[in-house]
Each structure stands twice: as structure tokens, then as C-alpha cells.
Amino acid sequence: MSSPPTLALARFVEHSSAANLPAPVVHEAKRAILNWVGCAVGASRHATVSRSLAALKPFMGPPQATVLGRRERVDILHAALLNGIASHTFDFDDTHLRTVIHPAGPVAAAILALAEYRAISGADFLHAFALGVEVECRIGNAVYPSHYDVGWHITGTTGVFGAAAATGKLLGLSEPQLVWALGIAATQAAGLREMFGSMCKPLHVGAAAKNGLAAAFLAREDFTSSLAGIEGKRGFANVLATERDFSAITDGLGETWELLKNTYKPFACGIVIHPTIDGCAQLRNEYQLVARDIASIDLTVHPLVLELTGKTNPQAGLEGKFSVYHCAAVAIIDGIAGEAQFSDARVRDRAVVALRDRVHATADRAIHEDAAQIRIALNDGTVIDKYVEHAIGSLARPMSDDDLVAKFRALCAPILSGNAVEEVLKACWNLDTSDNAGGLAALTVPRD
Amino acid sequence: MSSPPTLALARFVEHSSAANLPAPVVHEAKRAILNWVGCAVGASRHATVSRSLAALKPFMGPPQATVLGRRERVDILHAALLNGIASHTFDFDDTHLRTVIHPAGPVAAAILALAEYRAISGADFLHAFALGVEVECRIGNAVYPSHYDVGWHITGTTGVFGAAAATGKLLGLSEPQLVWALGIAATQAAGLREMFGSMCKPLHVGAAAKNGLAAAFLAREDFTSSLAGIEGKRGFANVLATERDFSAITDGLGETWELLKNTYKPFACGIVIHPTIDGCAQLRNEYQLVARDIASIDLTVHPLVLELTGKTNPQAGLEGKFSVYHCAAVAIIDGIAGEAQFSDARVRDRAVVALRDRVHATADRAIHEDAAQIRIALNDGTVIDKYVEHAIGSLARPMSDDDLVAKFRALCAPILSGNAVEEVLKACWNLDTSDNAGGLAALTVPRD
Numbered sequence: 006m007s008s009p010p011t012l013a014l015a016r017f018v019e020h021s022s023a024a025n026l027p028a029p030v031v032h033e034a035k036r037a038i039l040n041w042v043g044c045a046v047g048a049s050r051h052a053t054v055s056r057s058l059a060a061l062k063p064f065m066g067p068p069q070a071t072v073l074g075r076r077e078r079v080d081i082l083h084a085a086l087l088n089g090i091a092s093h094t095f096d097f098d099d100t101h102l103r104t105v106i107h108p109a110g111p112v113a114a115a116i117l118a119l120a121e122y123r124a125i126s127g128a129d130f131l132h133a134f135a136l137g138v139e140v141e142c143r144i145g146n147a148v149y150p151s152h153y154d155v156g157w158h159i160t161g162t163t164g165v166f167g168a169a170a171a172t173g174k175l176l177g178l179s180e181p182q183l184v185w186a187l188g189i190a191a192t193q194a195a196g197l198r199e200m201f202g203s204m205c206k207p208l209h210v211g212a213a214a215k216n217g218l219a220a221a222f223l224a225r226e227d228f229t230s231s232l233a234g235i236e237g238k239r240g241f242a243n244v245l246a247t248e249r250d251f252s253a254i255t256d257g258l259g260e261t262w263e264l265l266k267n268t269y270k271p272f273a274c275g276i277v278i279h280p281t282i283d284g285c286a287q288l289r290n291e292y293q294l295v296a297r298d299i300a301s302i303d304l305t306v307h308p309l310v311l312e313l314t315g316k317t318n319p320q321a322g323l324e325g326k327f328s329v330y331h332c333a334a335v336a337i338i339d340g341i342a343g344e345a346q347f348s349d350a351r352v353r354d355r356a357v358v359a360l361r362d363r364v365h366a367t368a369d370r371a372i373h374e375d376a377a378q379i380r381i382a383l384n385d386g387t388v389i390d391k392y393v394e395h396a397i398g399s400l401a402r403p404m405s406d407d408d409l410v411a412k413f414r415a416l417c418a419p420i421l422s423g424n425a426v427e428e429v430l431k432a433c434w435n436l437d438t439s440d441n442a443g444g445l446a447a448l449t450v451p452r453d
Numbered sequence: 454m455s456s457p458p459t460l461a462l463a464r465f466v467e468h469s470s471a472a473n474l475p476a477p478v479v480h481e482a483k484r485a486i487l488n489w490v491g492c493a494v495g496a497s498r499h500a501t502v503s504r505s506l507a508a509l510k511p512f513m514g515p516p517q518a519t520v521l522g523r524r525e526r527v528d529i530l531h532a533a534l535l536n537g538i539a540s541h542t543f544d545f546d547d548t549h550l551r552t553v554i555h556p557a558g559p560v561a562a563a564i565l566a567l568a569e570y571r572a573i574s575g576a577d578f579l580h581a582f583a584l585g586v587e588v589e590c591r592i593g594n595a596v597y598p599s600h601y602d603v604g605w606h607i608t609g610t611t612g613v614f615g616a617a618a619a620t621g622k623l624l625g626l627s628e629p630q631l632v633w634a635l636g637i638a639a640t641q642a643a644g645l646r647e648m649f650g651s652m653c654k655p656l657h658v659g660a661a662a663k664n665g666l667a668a669a670f671l672a673r674e675d676f677t678s679s680l681a682g683i684e685g686k687r688g689f690a691n692v693l694a695t696e697r698d699f700s701a702i703t704d705g706l707g708e709t710w711e712l713l714k715n716t717y718k719p720f721a722c723g724i725v726i727h728p729t730i731d732g733c734a735q736l737r738n739e740y741q742l743v744a745r746d747i748a749s750i751d752l753t754v755h756p757l758v759l760e761l762t763g764k765t766n767p768q769a770g771l772e773g774k775f776s777v778y779h780c781a782a783v784a785i786i787d788g789i790a791g792e793a794q795f796s797d798a799r800v801r802d803r804a805v806v807a808l809r810d811r812v813h814a815t816a817d818r819a820i821h822e823d824a825a826q827i828r829i830a831l832n833d834g835t836v837i838d839k840y841v842e843h844a845i846g847s848l849a850r851p852m853s854d855d856d857l858v859a860k861f862r863a864l865c866a867p868i869l870s871g872n873a874v875e876e877v878l879k880a881c882w883n884l885d886t887s888d889n890a891g892g893l894a895a896l897t898v899p900r901d
Contacts, residue, residue, distance in 0.1 A: 056674040061667065064514045064528040080512040156687030161640075192609075192653045193660065194642040197679075199687040205678040212641065219509065227503040230653040231645075236478045239604030239647040 010147070010254040011235045012240075014140050015183035017258050018170050023132035026380040030262045031437055033330060034131040037138075038100055039094050039433035040409055041268045042073065046429075046449050047344060048094035049074025049415030053204045057090055057211070070121040071446035074420045081118035085168070085218045089114035089211030093160070095344050096206075096326055097273040097416070101138075101266060102375075102400060104145035104159055105276070107269060108209065111164025112171045114159055114214035119172050127439030129175065135264050137171025140187075142243075142263035144235065146253035152246035153198075161196025161209030166235075168217020169224075176221050188230025189220035191241040192364030202327060233336040269409060271398045272342040273328035277310045279396035280377035281329055285336035288381060289389050296338050296360045298383050305378040306334060308368040315366075325352040333379075375399050391425030421451060458595070458690075459683045459700040462588050463631035466618050468670035471580035478710045479885055482579040485547055487585075488717045488857055489540050489557040490521065494877075494897050495792060495864030497522025500650045503657070505538055518892035519568040522868045529566035533616070533666045537562035537659030541608070543792050544654075544774055545721040545864070549586075549714060550591035550848060552607055553724070555658065556715060559612025560585030560619045562662035564677050567620050568891030575887030577623065580589040583712050585619025588635075592683065592690075595700035600694035601646075608659030609644025610693060611744035614683075616665020617672075619643035624669050626826075636678025637668035639689040640885035649761075650775055656737075669777040717857060719846045720790040725758045727844035728825035729777055733784035736829060736839050744786050744808045746831050752781060753826040763814075782809040791863055823847050869899060 007013060048054060049072065058077060066080030072087045079087065092110045093099050099109050116133050119125065121211040125133075145152075145163045153159050169190040173183050193216040196209035224230075235241050235254070243250040272282050281304055288294060306329065325331040325347045334357050335346040351357060372378065373394075380390040395401035404412070410430060417426045425448065432445045439445075455461060494668035495501060497520065506525060514528030520535045527535065540546050540558045564581050567573065593600075593611045601607050617638035621631050641664040657673050672678075683689050683702070690697040695777075720730050729752055736742060754777065764776040773779040773795045782805050783794040799805060820826065821842075828838040843849035852860070858878060865874045873896065880893045887893075 053676070056676045057671065060670040060674040060676060061530075064517070064530045064670075065512045068511045069512070078516070082509075082512045115536075152476075156692035158640075175473070188648065188651070188655060189656070190644045192606075192657065193643050193646045195641050196681075197640045197685075197687055197689065197692055199679045199682065199685040199689075199692075200636065200640045201635070203677045203679055205637060205676075208637070209640065222508040222512075223505065226508040228501070228504045228508060228653075228656075229651045231647045231651055233646070234647065237645075237647040240647055241645065244604035244645055244647075 007255040009236050009252045010140060010235060011184055011187050011233055013255045013258060014170065014187060015180050018174050018183055019180050021259060022134070023128045026132050026135060027262070030135050030264055031131055031416050033264050033267060034134045035266065035433055035436055036406065036409055037109045037267055038134065038436065039413055040099055041113045041374060041432065042429060042433060042449065043413035043416040044095055044098045045092040046074035046420050048091045049093070049420060050179055051094045053094045053207055054087060054091045057087055071450060072117045073446060073449045074451070076450055081122045082215050082219055084118035085214040087112045088117065088431055089214035090207045093207035093210040095273050096275060097270055097344065100268050100270065100276050101142050101145065101263060102264065102268055104149040104237055105153065106141060106142055106145045106163055107160045107370065108138040108141055109209035110160065111217060111385050112141065112329055113169040114211065115168035115172050115218040117446055119175055119218065121446055125175055126444050127391040127436040127442045130442035131436055133171040133174045135262060136174055137167035138264045139262060140170040141167030143254045147251055148242055148246035150382060155245070155247060156198045157245055158196035158198050158206065158209050161213050163212060164213030164227040165190040165217040168214045169220040170404065172218045173224065174222040176225050178221065178224055182224040182227070184232055185228065185230045185272045186220045186224035188232070188234030189223055189228065190217050191221065191234030192230065194241055194245060202323060239415035266400065268398055268400055270413065271404060271408065273344045273347055274332060274342060276312055276331045277307070277374060278314050278329050279398060280375060280393040281306060281379065282332050282336040282342045283344060283396045284377050284379040284391040285333050285395040286340050288338050289340055290318045292389055296335055299337065299360065299363060300382045300384050301355040302333055302364045303380040304329065304364065304366040305369050305372055305390065306366055306371050306427050307374045308370060309374055311366060319352045322349045329366055330361045330364040331357065333364045344390050369391065421449065425452070455703040457681060457684050459632055459635050459681055461706060462618065462635060463628050463705045464585050466588065466622050467628050467632055469707060470582070471576045474580050474583060475710070478583050478712055479579055481712050481715060482582045483881055483884055484857055485557045485712065485715055485853065486561055486582065486884065487861055487878065488547055488878060490881060490897065491861035491864040492543055492546045493536050493540040494522035494868050496539045497868060499542045501542045501655055502535060502539045504588070505535055518566040519898060521894060521897045524879065524898055526829060527563045530568045530663050530667055532547055532566035533562045533662040536565065537662035538655045541655035541658040543721050544717055544723060545668040545792065548588050548716050548718065548724050549593065549711060550716055551714065552590060552597040553601065554590055554593045554766045555608045556589055556615065557587045558658035559661035559665060560589065560615040562659065563666040564619050564623060565891065565894055567623055567666065569894050573623055573890050575884040575890045578890035579884055580617040581622045583710060584622055585615035586712045587710060588618040589615030591702045595699055596690055596694035596697050599696040601777065603693070604646045604697060605693055606644035606646050606648065606657050609661050610642040612636040612661030613656060613665040614661045615641055617668040620666050620669040621672065624673050626669065626672055630672040632680055633676065633678045634672035635670045636680065636682030637671055637676065638665050639682030640678065641668065642689055642693060642833035649752070661889055679721060714848065716846055716848055717852045719856065719860065721792045721795055722780060723762055723791060725755070725822060726762050726780045727846060728779050728823060728841040729754060729827065730780050730784040730790045731844045732825050732827040732839040732841040733781050734788050736837060737785050737788055738839055742785055744804060745810060747785065747808065748830045748832050749780055750779065750812045751828040752812065752814040753817050753820055754814055755820050755822045756818060757822055759814060759816050767800045770795045770797045770800055775847060777814055778809045778812040779805065824898045869897065873900070
């Protein structure tokens with residue numbers, strides 16, 4: 006019989022060694038960090054970040070760590086909070102498709118802040134990142150989908166474990182301390198799906214990073230918790246989910262890596278709309294489509310698409326991310342759906358609204374979540390169509406390293422100089438040989 | 454039709470006026486604050502507090518507020534955390550019996566920290582306290598018992614709303630901001646019953662205070678949340694409980710005060726053991742009982758007593774609080790069950806262990822939670838018994854002001870000089886006429 010899940014994860018984290026991390030996992034960790042830094046820097050001036058900073062600034066500690074993309078320096082707990090918030094503000098970060106966890110945010114925000122506070126080699130940093138993602142996604146695997154269906158924002162609830170595990174490893178916690186750290190994480194697991202569409206959604210990621218980091222520091226001082234935070238009768242998995250499978254935590258632990266199943270968004274919105282955007286953009290480019298020639302656009306999509314993104318008449322930029330109609334329209338007009346396509350101005354643009362009103366969507370259970378059928382009727386009577394089996398950015402059609410670099414440059418361009426962007430990129434790709442992983446953060450600070 | 458609960462609570466908090474708070478509510482607020490300060494000062498040197506402080510000290514902000522009973526000054530968010538932790542460490546704080554919420558902790562820890570940061574009159578302080586308790590306990594009433602039965606530590610999960618509401622009032626938030634503050638609170642609601650018996654149980658109280666206080670500051674900067682944090686489809690009440698009754702939130706809001714249903718513990722352990730301790734102490738005093746004369750003690754108690762406090766062989770002081778056997782033994786030997794009866798030494802004391810081993814307990818659904826039947830057989834063949842219908846400290850037999858003062862003095866004696874204790878007591882009783890409620894905190898700092 007295997008160990009109970011909490012103990013098994015603690016032992017795994019304690020005994021795992023950076024030297025034995027497989028090369029593909031190291032490379033995927035770099036891709037994930039690079040994507041995450043780009044998202045955080047890109048959103049660093051957003052009101053969600055500025056208001057958090059303004060609200061909590063009077064209570065922050067010493068200037069220990071960087072708020073990515075900004076000049077303020079704050080204590081590491083608040084750096085974890087703010088960088089976690091920023092990285093999920095555009096909803097443009099990574100996705101572990103099996104659980105819809107956005108794995109990088111809680112883990113990377115916590116360990117990067119820690120790496121500015123005490124020197125951590127790039128190899129240890131990438132290893133801790135992989136461990137954190139592993140813990141977080143395995144706990145997610147054990148409780149998904151019932152946990153998500155109940156109404157939990159799974160990135161917030163499992164992210165706190167990932168942050169605690171990764172920072173616990175870097176702090177050199179003992180096995181009992183790691184068990185406590187996971188328990189302290191369990192009892193802070195929070196975040197409701199009710200908050201989607203508000204500033205609280207990215208807050209969940211930041212809070213997970215901050216609370217997980219604090220959990221590791223508390224455990225280091227022998228602050229105790231239950232020894233069965235995950236599997237106990239009134240522990241995380243029993244209280245926050247209606248079904249659970251602990252073998253998803255323990256089976257093959259240390260042999261397989263969830264990080265290899267990570268995906269990256271090419272478009273700055275919920276992943277369920279990606280097949281639609283992908284297909285519309287492909288049709289646009291193949292047929293040189295112009296909005297005024299289009300009579301109607303008919304989408305056939307999985308029912309979840311309309312449940313999550315069925316807003317027909319978005320008025321704010323953020324609402325555009327929850328409108329498959331808006332996304333189809335900008336994919337035709339602009340050919341892309343980056344952050345610029347989700348500004349308040351863009352969702353209210355007359356030409357976008359006019360085309361959006363000609364988009365119709367039908368839910369069909371026969372269509373996979375990752376697929377979409379698009380049919381466009383032109384004013385001249387022509388009908389063209391496209392079936393997208395797997396959207397770009399999916400595991401079947403992953404973003405290449407070059408795609409990720411292009412996305413990174415586009416995200417950082419409004420914040421950093423071209424030279425600075427290339428420096429940060431270089432630091433991300435060279436993380437595995439770096440003596441000081443935390444040095445990466447300072448490179449994102451704008452210079453005069 | 455009444456307003457949705459989240460909006461109703463926001464409006465109630467916005468429109469309530471200190472001048473209209475009924476005199477009995479003002480007095481009960483003073484009793485609750487006094488009891489709470491005593492618990493926090495009494496536990497201020499406990500490892501739970503010292504370890505939290507040691508773990509998080511490097512990341513704390515400016516010295517804005519007092520850690521009660523200690524010389525350290527910390528930022529107000531951490532003061533709320535640490536004082537919330539301290540106040541629940543002995544499990545000796547107040548209880549709202551209908552929900553088993555310990556109402557004072559999350560609210561008082563948050564507003565006292567705030568009152569050290571910006572001047573707040575005693576009248577406004579007591580009013581905000583009553584509002585916070587009202588919000589917290591009404592939300593508790595709406596989801597108890599299903600919420601508790603699922604496994605949530607209800608003081609943690611509802612306390613964050615109370616802290617947000619009370620501090621939101623003191624910060625002068627607008628109605629929309631109060632709605633957001635409650636939403637930001639909802640999405641941080643956390644704390645698992647699995648943690649009972651570990652340092653995480655008091656952590657829940659501190660985290661609720663800290664997160665609720667931060668929620669109010671975030672909302673003041675227009676950090677947005679769902680507008681239906683409590684009642685939304687994927688909001689607090691639907692996700693964290695299997696049954697709910699929103700009329701318990703809205704009915705009679707502003708007309709009745711949950712604070713008037715607050716109770717205070719005479720004994721430093723879980724409330725379900727109180728009838729047993731009360732009855733054993735009464736028998737001891739009536740018959741001048743001595744342990745060596747006792748052949749056996751037979752308890753008949755509600756099943757919850759054994760479920761929560763059925764430890765037959767506690768080894769650590771904290772475990773003694775979860776042992777009805779230990780409690781019966783010390784009630785006979787010492788006549789009381791204060792914090793001194795729950796030291797590591799006391800639970801391992803040979804005479805206590807010897808008597809404890811002669812205590813037997815039987816669960817009986819016919820006995821009320823607040824009652825106990827005690828039957829003691831003496832070595833000479835005599836049998837004496839006592840039926841306790843309501844324990845001392847219950848609503849039916851409340852602690853008097855004098856009882857609360859005696860408890861306060863006993864709690865503070867190991868920490869503060871006699872003069873200092875009386876000064877703090879005076880400050881508590883005079884809160885309603887104070888110009889500066891926060892001044893109370895500094896009086897608890899030990900002087901050389």
C-alpha cells in the first residue's frame with residue numbers, strides 16, 4: 006500500500022533532486038516561466054495591480070522583491086501576491102488542460118519572490134517550479150471535475166499547495182515540516198468561480214502564491230497542522246469536492262511530470278474560445294476576408310463555450326473575454342486576439358459590434374471542447390467553412406518556442422524597451438545555468 | 454421582496470448608526486472585547502504566537518500596531534493576524550451557541566489594529582464590532598449546520614465577512630464598496646475542521662481578521678468582486694454548504710442583535726465539555742471530594758462530546774482540551790479548568806492520570822449538548838450524582854461582569870503587572886466614552 010497522499014507528496018518533494026530532473030521537464034519549466042513573466046509584465050500597469058498596490062502599500066514590509074514591470078519594491082509576501090495577480094489579470098497564462106488549472110502563477114510568483122530574498126540557482130529554481138506544478142496538478146487531478154463543478158476556482162485552491170511545496174523545497178524543510186506546510190496550505194485553500202469576470206479572479210492566484218509562501222515559512226518554525234491536510238476526514242479533498250481519487254496523487258509520483266502536459270494560450274481569453282478564434286483567423290487569412298463582405302458567421306461549439314463565454318453584448322474589455330461573439334469578430338477583423346483586442350474601446354468599436362451582431366452560435370454536445378465548426382456566408386452567396394479539430398496552443402498543436410517568444414515580445418512591448426525585452430528573454434532561456442534565478446525579476450523593471 | 458443578502462448586509466452596514474446602538478448591545482460589546490483581550494494577552498507568549506511572529510517578522514511592514522501582551526509592533530495586517538491567532542489559542546474565547554462561531558476574534562483583531570492606525574472613537578469602535586458580529590453570525594445562521602457538518606471551521610469562514618464589514622464601516626466605504634468587500638471576503642473564506650488540535654485552528658481566526666481587513670482596504674480602492682458573493686450560484690453559501698436559508702440573513706436585520714446571544718467560557722476548552730466540568734466541580738465542592746476516595750466516575754453525555762473530545766490518553770496540554778476524561782479529573786482535583794489545567798505537565802501528572810483512568814463516558818442522544826449526568830462511586834460504597842441542565846457560561850447561566858473580570862485577571866496575571874491589568878480592565882469598561890479606542894492596545898504591553 007502506498008503512503009497517504011499528504012505524506013507521499015511531502016516525501017516526494019523532500020527527496021526529489023534537481024540533478025535528476027529530466028531535460029524535457031527543465032525545458033518546459035523555462036517555457037512556462039517565460040510565458041508567465043510575459044503575462045505578469047504585460048499586465049503590470051493594469052488597474053487590478055495598481056489598486057492592489059495602492060490598497061496594501063501602507064502595510065508592506067521591506068523592499069525585498071520586485072513587482073514585475075514596475076519600479077516598486079515590496080516584501081516577498083506582497084511580491085508573490087502582486088505578481089500572482091498580475092500574471093492572471095489578462096487570463097493569458099498557461100493551462101493544464103485536464104484540470105483547467107493555470108499552474109505557473111501560484112508557484113512562479115512565490116518562488117521568484119523567494120529567489121530575490123535568498124540566492125537560488127537557476128537549476129534549483131526550475132526544479133522547485135516543476136515540483137510545485139506537480140503537487141498542484143496532482144491534487145487537482147484527484148478532485149477534478151467534482152471540485153470545479155461545486156464552484157471552486159481550482160487554480161486558487163490547488164495553487165496554494167504548489168506554492169507551499171515549491172518554496173518548502175527551496176527552504177529545505179524536513180519531511181514533517183513539509184507535511185505541515187501542505188496542511189497550512191490546505192486550510193487556506195480558497196477562491197470561488199462566482200468571482201469570474203471581476204478582479205477577484207486574478208486575486209485568487211496571488212493569494213495562493215502568498216499564502217503558500219507564508220505556509221512554508223510558518224512550517225519552518227514548526228507551526229503545526231493536521232498530518233492529513235489533503236485526505237483527512239475533514240481535509241481538503243473531502244470538504245471541497247464530492248468525489249476524489251487519491252491514486253491520482255500517488256501513482257507514478259516522481260516518474261511522470263504534469264508540467265509536460267502544460268499548454269500556453271495564443272489568445273488572451275478563456276481557452277474554450279480558442280478553436281473559434283483559430284478557425285476564424287485561418288478563414289480570414291485563406292480568403293482575405295473583409296468584414297463588410299460577410300453576411301453571417303455560424304459557430305457550432307461545445308455547450309461549455311456558451312455557458313462560460315455566451316455574452317452577446319459585452320461593454321467592457323474584460324467582458325469581451327467572455328464573449329465568443331466578440332472573439333469571432335476580432336479574429337476576422339484583426340486576425341489575432343491579443344490583449345489589444347480586449348480593450349474597452351475595442352469591444353465598443355462600431356465595426357466590431359456590427360460584425361459581432363452577425364455572429365450566431367449553437368451548442369452541440371457532439372463537438373469536443375477543443376474543436377469548433379465555423380461556417381461563414383458572404384454577401385455574394387458564397388459559403389465557406391472550417392472545422393478546427395484542435396486549436397493552436399493545445400497539446401496536439403503546441404505553441405513552439407518561437408511562438409512563445411513572439412507572444413512574450415507583444416506582451417512586454419508596451420512596458421519595456423526592445424533591449425530590455427531581449428534581456429529578459431535571454432535570462433529566461435538561460436535559467437538552467439544561472440547562479441541567481443532571482444536576478445531575472447530586476448530585468449523587468451523599466452529604466453528611464 | 455427583500456434585497457439579496459449581500460446587498461442587504463452592505464446597506465445595513467452603511468446605514469447603521471453608532472448613536473442608535475441599543476445600550477444592552479453596547480454593554481455586551483464591552484464584555485466581549487474585555488473577554489477577547491484577556492484571551493489574547495493570556496496566550497501572547499504561547500508557541501503558536503511566537504512561531505507565527507518568528508516566521509513572518511522579516512516580511513512585516515511599519516510598526517503601526519501592537520501585538521497584545523508583547524513589545525513587538527507590526528503593521529496592522531499582521532497585528533490582526535497575530536492577535537486573532539493569540540485570542541483563539543487557548544480556545545477560551547466567546548461562543549455564539551447557535552452556530553458555534555467564536556465571534557469576537559476575527560472582528561476585534563481587525564478593528565483594534567485599524568484603531569491603532571487611525572483614530573476611532575470608542576462608540577464607533579463598539580458599533581463596528583457589533584456590526585461585524587452581526588454580519589458574521591447571520592451568515593453563519595444561514596448556513597449552519599450543513600456548512601459545519603461538511604467540515605468547515607465556521608469561525609474562519611464567516612469571520613472574514615465580519616472583519617470586512619466592521620472595518621469597511623470604519624473606513625467609510627460606500628454601498629458598492631461594501632458589496633465588493635463582502636465579495637472579496639467570500640472568496641477568501643477558508644479553514645478546515647481537520648486542523649482542530651493543531652496550531653492551524655487559531656490561525657483560521659487570525660487569517661479571517663487579516664483577510665477581512667485587507668478586503669476592506671482593497672474595496673476602498675474599487676477592487677471589484679462579484680456582486681453576489683454570498684448568494685450567487687457559485688458564491689459562498691452554495692459552494693460551502695449543502696443547505697442554506699437566506700432569510701436568516703435578511704429577516705429582522707437592524708432590529709435584533711446576535712451579539713446579545715454571545716456567551717463566554719468559564720473553562721479553557723471546548724464548550725461541549727463544560728457541563729461535565731461544571732458538574733464535577735460542583736460535586737467536588739459539595740462533598741469535599743478527594744481523588745483517592747473515588748472508585749469511578751461515570752459520565753453520560755451527548756454523542757458530540759465523545760466525537761469531539763473523546764481522547765482517553767492525552768499526552769500534550771492541547772490534547773487535554775480534547776479529552777472529557779482529563780477535564781473531569783482536573784475538575785475534581787483542582788476545582789477549575791483554566792489554562793493551567795491544560796499544560797503538558799498537568800496532562801501527564803501522575804495523580805491526574807490515575808483519576809482520569811477511572812473516568813468512563815457513555816454517549817446518549819437523549820442528553821442535550823448543554824447538559825451532563827455525572828455519577829461518582831466512592832471507595833466506601835457511597836454513590837453521589839449530579840445532573841447539569843445548563844453549564845455555567847451558557848445563555849441560561851451567563852457569566853456575570855464580575856465573573857468575566859475574574860477570568861480576565863487570571864488570564865493576564867502571568868503577563869502583566871496587577872496595575873496594568875486593572876488599567877486594561879478600566880479601558881475596556883470605559884470604551885463607550887473613549888476618544889481613542891486603539892489606546893487600549895498599548896496598555897497591554899508589558900513594561901519593565
